[in-house]
Amino acid sequence: MVQQPQLRAIEIGKSYGSFCALDSVSIDIQQGEFLTLLGPSGSGKTTFLMILAGFQNPSHGRLEEQGQDITRRPAEQRNFGMVFQGYALFPHMSIEDNVAFPLKIRGVKTEERNRRVRHMLDVVGLGEHRGKRPSELSGGQQQRVAIARALVFEPDMLLLDEPLSALDKNLREQLQAELQRIHRQIGTTFVFVTHDQNEALALSTRIAIFNRGQLAQIDTPHTIYNQPSNRFVAEFLGKMNLFPLSQMSRSGTHACGRYGEAELRAEPSLALDASAPLLAVRPEHMQLHTSVPSAEGHNVVQAVLTAKTYQGSCTELGLSTSADGTPPMSLAVHADHLAARLEHGAHVWLSWPIEKSLLLA
Ligand SMILES: Nc1ncnc2c1ncn2[C@@H]1O[C@H](COP(=O)(O)OP(=O)(O)OP(=O)(O)O)[C@@H](O)[C@H]1O
Ligand SMILES: [Mg+2]
CATH class of the missing domain: 3.40.50.300 (P-loop containing nucleotide triphosphate hydrolases)
Structure with missing residues (x-):
């Protein structure tokens, strides 16, 4: 009951x-x-x-x-x-x-x-x-x-x-x-x-x-x-990286959309029909690479390192992506991660599992 x-x-x-x-x-x-x-x-x-x-x-x-x-x-x-x-x-x-x-x-x-x-x-x-x-x-x-x-x-x-x-x-x-x-x-x-x-x-x-x-x-x-x-x-709750998507479509069990040069995938949601859908991902689900990573089961975007803030146990990175007008993505890496030693302007790749991608209106 x-x-x-x-x-x-x-x-x-x-x-x-x-x-x-x-x-x-x-x-x-x-x-x-x-x-x-x-x-x-x-x-x-x-x-x-x-x-x-x-x-x-x-x-x-x-x-x-x-x-x-x-x-x-x-x-x-x-x-x-x-x-x-x-x-x-x-x-x-x-x-x-x-x-x-x-x-x-x-x-x-x-x-x-x-x-x-x-x-x-x-x-x-x-x-x-x-x-x-x-x-x-x-x-x-x-x-x-x-x-x-x-x-x-x-x-x-x-x-x-x-x-x-x-x-x-x-x-x-x-x-x-x-x-x-x-x-x-x-x-x-x-x-x-x-x-x-x-x-x-x-x-x-x-x-x-x-x-x-x-x-x-x-x-x-x-x-x-x-x-x-x-x-x-x-x-409002916690940090979130947001990617505005365009040209939405469905591909198999996923929703797809364009973000600059990249095609990003997420679990479909009601936001598929939204006029300005966003793909959202928590920074802790993102990985940073210094060479092109595998796209198997993952979304991948290219980025340039634009800011680095040392915070003791971790280093907070600001990463500007290829698409225009999107605010820099933020990502914390362990203070001894290779990326914490990269110079401003370094070219990197971000990847994260498709199932950690949320489609929002
Ligand atoms: N007596 C009142 N007359 C006119 N406006 C009021 C009155 N009491 C509250 N408001 C307005 O109603 C809205 C909601 O106020 P409320 O006090 O519920 O906010 P809150 O979420 O508790 O904010 P805070 O986190 O600052 O305490 C505010 O814009 C406030 O200015
Ligand atoms: Mg109050």
Whole structure:
């Protein structure tokens, strides 16, 4: 039996005057998942989260929780925890009292309250700090208090809006691991907003990519990375080399198109009929050669080395290809690869397996 989604966002739209911040976004959120909303600044992530939380009303569409319409249900009647970018702790209260607050306003008795606060502070690793004020904690510790406070009343869902973005890199990575652990331990559904791609790839069971108020793609991190369904997703998440194709045709099981002198092949997709199809390939699937490589099962293009950036473990190469108007391809090679010692202007060949070639519209 297919499980009913915990929360269904159905064609959610939000307009501010004539400006459309969200355009018919539909997402089914499954019980227990770690769903990340990822997208550039202004793409509608916070707006969508606020609508889930009930802090904003959608202009169009419907929200259903376990099949019930909750579109107009006020925030305080939704059992959702919320963690914002700023920690928003009560500065005059101890850590313990901050975490106890949501239980107090729900009338939970003292003994039970103390038990749950202690448990939650242990979960986030702050048991020893319970008597301190927020100002006596580090940024990362404060954010953990905010997470404990949002989880202590056992919400049906935890909504987090860029909770780690104010932290430095090390602390952020530490808290990412912590969030994953808490999610595993508690099992609550997490809806997490970020514009950090690596954070999204590392944490999520699914990623929803937002672009200009629309849902560009929603899927597992693996599928989003390996099978982006459009150019925006392909370029937004990770590095991608793009080859504009012309004169599309089919040859056996492959789609073919011209790129300068070369004929490039890919698995056919709906983009075969697009007016300006692109062949996309991740740099890590490309190989660089100093003599003509075999084209058996591979696409091959000629290129000229135009840039070289040493980055410690690898060297990032910029490679200009024969066709006009295409930005240079980028490719990282191991720092002791032969190509890392080539001079600017050197003629090389790039090859990659046909099955690693994606055809995009
Ligand atoms: N109250 C408002 N009035 C008018 N426009 C708004 C309002 N709130 C948000 N917007 C606009 O809606 C769009 C989406 O905003 P939102 O805050 O959801 O973006 P975001 O994806 O969270 O961006 P960021 O990554 O910068 O936080 C933006 O263009 C924003 O300017
Ligand atoms: Mg935002």
